[in-house]
Amino acid sequence: MTLRLFDSKDRALVDFVPLVPGHVGIYVCGPTVQSSPHIGHLRSALAYDQLRRWLSYCGFTVTYVRNVTDIDDKILLNAEGSTEEWWALAYRVELEFTAAYNAIGVLPPTYEPRATASIPEMQAIITRLIEGGHAYATDDGTGDVYFDTASWPDYGELTHQKLDDMAPAADSDSRGKKDVRDFALWKGHKEGEPLTAAWSSPWGAGRPGWHIECSAMSTKYLGTQFDIHGGGLDLRFPHHENELAQSRAAGDAFANYWLHNGLVAVTGQKMSKSLGNSIFASELIASAKPVVLRYYLGAAHYRSTLEYHEGALEEAEAAVARIEGFLDRAERRLADTRFAGTAELVIPDEFREAMDDDLSVPQAVAVIHETVRRGNAALDDEDFAETAALLGQVLAMTEVLGINPLSPEWASGEDGVAERALATLVERLVSDRETARKTRDFTTADRIRDELGQAGISIEDTPSGAHWSLDG
């Protein structure tokens, strides 16, 4: 079975056929580094991380490019009046994004180009557009260059809208435009703007418009035609529509497939600064273990709206604990049998089919839980061959999704000194409790268990002895 993806442009599930067999080029619109990352940024990055991991698992060589928009109105605005330069602000925020991505195991892209590093490529496209009659420099002395939407009959093809039906943008800077729907390719430098934010160009000093950067960077690194273009649903229009129009008008075939991830809603509404309901990455990272956060953000289908609600992370924590419990228990139980270390990393067919079906992660996760259930049952039956087989499957599946709770990437960064000290003390108490239980002194045994419990340490009695673990 081949991978099928929902193409936003076709509005249909389509078979994925790469341009070059065995290779996939993906371009994803990354963040404008104007302010701290929030839950939506993480969700988006995670969605394409899942895609990238699945393609890699399937044997593709993936070239994954996710840009950083480091020059834009908002960045200049946010730096205005502060002692921090706009470029310092952009870089500081970029580092925050990188840290947040790393925290939840989003693999670094193959390359992460910054818009400011591709100004010449943007200018080259603009020049081609002007020469082709699809763009014009204004004659009002501003140095602005606009895309001429009326000159491009296919304008609106991505979002299936007719130019005439679109509400004219209430754009205060539209004086030089031929049509209010035309969008900026190049913005002439304005009085008072930092000179560091102006690049020389055939149309005068200035800076790029928002959309042109993605046309330039995607084709620069992936070629004038490439496989997949992704981004948040809110970027479909105008950003992606404009990207597509200017790239096609400039003669590039551009993306073969368009993917859009769903947004995050808080109490039924899209998160936004004006509503004051933003959930920032830093809050999430502080309130849940990284693997739990990754599980939660990735467990819903990438095209669905993800509802953030109180208790969501606790639910995810319980689900992850269930998986971890099996992995932990199975490895411990198999350790002193001939099945130790024999688990083969096998992806079950049902999991593969789910992932191939437009990345149906919810169903893939259901396969994991089902396998965990069967694995636990096998453990209860002391069927170690079956346990080992299912252990391998769960490990393989959770690895592909990046949610293996036992993966070294989730290990705490502590040096282990404190942990060893704790283990020594706890094991002493556990041993005391075992002694008490043998003499049927359950009062003492239960007291030790209660005291450990109050310290956040759980005790589980198993056929092979008591096992302790830290809660959470």
Place this chain on the structure above:
RNA sequence: GGCGCCUUGGCGGAGUGGUUACGCAGCGGUCUGCAAAACCGUUUACACGGGUUCGAGUCCCGUAGGUGCCUCCA
């Protein structure tokens, strides 16, 4: 006004024509000295009204409510 999306059991969240999604929470049971964990069972869901069909959360039409984009946005 234009282009979309959503409405599933206590909660989250899959499912696009015909057998249990799955997770969390609850309840009952097995196991256990008691627990915990685990397993088994269970709570008979698909906004509403029509229609198509042998058969519809699942397709069609309509109604209601919610929501996204059209302005910076993952």
